Amino acid sequence: MTIWWRPHEKNSRRAGAGRALGSLRWLGWLGWAMGSWLLVWALAYAFVPFLVKSQLQRVGLDKLGRQVSVGAVEFKPWSLELTLHDLAISRAAAAAGQGAQLHIKRIYIDLELQSLLRLAPVADAVVVDEPVASLTHLGQGRYDIDDILARLDSPGPQATGRGARFALYNLVLSGGRLDVQDEAVQARHSLQDLRLAVPFLSNLPSQREIKTAPHLAFSLNGSRFDTAAVSTPFAPNRQTDATFTLRDFDLQPFLAYWPASLPFRLQGGVLQADITLAFEQTPAPSLKISGRLSAAKLRLAEAVSLAAPGAGAELLAIDMLQVTLDEVRPFEQVVKLARVDIGAPRLALARDRAGRLNLLPADRSQAIKKIADKPSATSAEGQKDTALQPLTPARPWQLEIARLEVKDG
Structure with a gap:
């Protein structure tokens, strides 16, 4: 009787099992990475709107002394798109109940991943829809926003010598309106249908696609102006x-x-x-x-x-x-x-x-x-x-x- 011994078959089975185990380990790491990434997306999707809303309200009180309200905030972490709906800044306490000093129907910001790498805002698009502001001239150069100007003019914490860094592209403002009430002479001025388009505002060496041509147009007291x-x-x-x-x-x-x-x-x-x-x-x-x-x-x-x-x-x-x-x-x-x-x-x-x-x-x-x-x-x-x-x-x-x-x- 002859017995044939084939050790290579056993080694082959071990090698195959090792490769399978390595593949399973690699798939496990891949699944863990994807799960972690999805978890980060889910947390950002849930908590970024809350953080943005609360920070806007806090900054409004601290810097402007006015109530700031936001109707809704949407954030898409997979594309870094941020949208604010119905942003409003209230009037001074003495004029409460007369509507908002400023109301913006929608603000859309398309941020880029470079913002995280540069630690500075880099946006492919900034769109502001239907900003409506009102201003009252009380007489002798006094306005109903003097309290805001005084707060902004007050000295704050010492800033560093390095200025703000940013790269904002394709900025568009449409449907803007400004109503000015002159209490001194009982006159009213109205700027309507304001449209402003700017290709970019940037002090960073960042290259982004420009889709916007510069444009300024508005109507002032019925007279049309266009560039x-x-x-x-x-x-x-x-x-x-x-x-x-x-x-x-x-x-x-x-x-x-x-x-x-x-x-x-x-x-x-x-x-x-x-x-x-x-x-x-x-x-x-x-x-x-x-x-x-x-x-x-x-x-x-x-x-x-x-x-x-x-x-x-x-x-x-x-x-x-x-x-x-x-x-x-x-x-x-x-x-x-x-x-x-x-x-x-x-x-x-x-x-x-x-x-x-x-x-x-x-x-x-x-x-x-x-x-x-x-x-x-x-x-x-x-x-x-x-x-x-x-x-x-x-x-x-x-x-x-x-x-x-x-x-x-």
């Missing part, structure tokens, strides 16, 4: 130009709405503008502004106290001011002016016995004097307190004026 835009989508820089033209715009009817908080008051002026806005992507997004701005018969006077109204003394008068913009890039903080022409300027500068200049309000002049007279703070060890040291901006603005001409001053 024109010219795109070159097949050019290497994908440039889109928008033009803005203003002719003989007299500021006299709007002088009553000059804010009372400013240290001077505008007394008159006629504006002209011929501006071109060029949106480019070569390779980083860039906005270039060029053209010409001018103001004729410009008059500024000292601010008038509400307790003792009257005509303030004249501070500055310019018969003609013309500024030619060569290249203004706000995202890069660069301002290049081809020329500035000033015709017949007259400046009345005075300083009182307390050392206050008439160009500054009394409280600000005193604050500057206190800072100048105050010795630098030191710690117990004699070292300077770094928390009190002024912060240097990471990237200061650059201003260049090729030619400045003053005549008959």
Whole structure:
């Protein structure tokens, strides 16, 4: 009798079992990863709307001093799309029951994964539908939102020298309306059918697809205004130009709405503008502004106290001011002016016995004097307190004026 021994069959069975076990282990890890990812999606889907809603309400009270309400919040974690419905900011307590100060029907934000990698908001689209705002002028430059402006102007925690970083593309506002009630003269102004489209607002080197051409259109008290835009989508820089033209715009009817908080008051002026806005992507997004701005018969006077109204003394008068913009890039903080022409300027500068200049309000002049007279703070060890040291901006603005001409001053 002959017995054949085949050890390779046993080894083959062991190898096959090992491969099967490895496949099962790999499938188990894959299933665990997919389950964890789905769990993260489910948690984000459930809790992000609640967090966004609660944070908006908290920030509204802390920063604005107003009640902020949100009808509904939707979040799709698989595509990072966030939608807010019926966002409203209430009026001041004294005007409660008169409707919201601001109501927005819908805000849609299409965020990108780069937001997590860059730790800065990167959005492919931002859409704001039907924002409706109301503003009441109480007289002498006072408004029903002065409490909000005071809160925003109040000093907060020291910020870092690094500015905010963002990359927002395809911004569209449609169906906007602003109603202004002037209680002083019992007049009403209405801005309706506001549409604003901006290709991008970005200070990050991020490349996203641009689907929006710049556009601004609205109706003001029945008069229609619309801009024109010219795109070159097949050019290497994908440039889109928008033009803005203003002719003989007299500021006299709007002088009553000059804010009372400013240290001077505008007394008159006629504006002209011929501006071109060029949106480019070569390779980083860039906005270039060029053209010409001018103001004729410009008059500024000292601010008038509400307790003792009257005509303030004249501070500055310019018969003609013309500024030619060569290249203004706000995202890069660069301002290049081809020329500035000033015709017949007259400046009345005075300083009182307390050392206050008439160009500054009394409280600000005193604050500057206190800072100048105050010795630098030191710690117990004699070292300077770094928390009190002024912060240097990471990237200061650059201003260049090729030619400045003053005549008959």
